[in-house]
Amino acid sequence: MKTLRLEEVTPSKLHFELNTMQWLEEHRSEQSNEMHKHDYYVIIWVKEGTGTHTVDFQQFELHPQTFWFLSPGQAHAFHFQSPPSGYVISFDSDFFFTYENNRELLIDTGLFHNTFQFKPFTLDTSLTFGLENILQNIQAEYQNRDGIYQEDMLRSLVKMFLIQCARLFSSQLAPTHDESSKSVCLVRRFQDLVELRFSQKNKVADYADQLSVTPSHLNDTVKKVTGQPASEHIKQRVILEIKRKANFGMVSAKEIAFDLGFEDEAHFSKYFKNYTGQTFSEYKKQLASHSKRYFF
Incomplete structure (x- = not known):
């Protein structure tokens, strides 16, 4: 099983990457024909597309407006039956752990590091507009290669995206309200x-x-x-x-x-x-x- 490393798949020195699923299908679909894993964090937003997504040997059906939060080391593979659309955000520990509370955010939201209770999250289309706006801001900043404090701005926008996701998916997260x-x-x-x-x-x-x-x-x-x-x-x-x-x-x-x-x-x-x-x-x-x- 191949392990993809962020510095190997992107020319960026930002420890970060944002692409559409269409672009990745066109440019990287032949990287491997087997399940693989990453040494970095990946957020996948499947807006459209049918098929299956296998994560750590569990197979899930794909549905519109589905979100996947993969932690380093998780093995996965998509099998699309129709062309996908959506976004893929990738970042490594060096990008996000500059400030300690950012690491706590990844753990405490319940979106990442959930090997034992892994599952995708889905949203009604009417609730995705705020996330789309944040992603458009991330995309604009990512493409602005000459921007001052670009990595800091990207980090702040990704943090905002994760917080908004945690709010929207709060009812779908593993219940802990009965526990202290x-x-x-x-x-x-x-x-x-x-x-x-x-x-x-x-x-x-x-x-x-x-x-x-x-x-x-x-x-x-x-x-x-x-x-x-x-x-x-x-x-x-x-x-x-x-x-x-x-x-x-x-x-x-x-x-x-x-x-x-x-x-x-x-x-x-x-x-x-x-x-x-x-x-x-x-x-x-x-x-x-x-x-x-x-x-x-």
């Missing part, structure tokens, strides 16, 4: 740690220790907020990484087992089959590429 802010904060810190440490730490006690709580309290809190215990989140993240690595093609079970800290290949194979119901070899056999896909 303290519990939600703990869960977000846990999920952040899992993303950073899942290949070295696979026990709830490891994370509880880092978060200064007891394992039972962490498990209960995570289950209360998300519907699944902390242990299940860890397992899901490990399995997801195994599937991502399997898509590299020639990576063996032994290599993946070593990368993810399993004792040996036998332990790795048992872990995978217990969770997925199939052996790793069976999973690899079903990874044959399907029809032509367009990638962003």
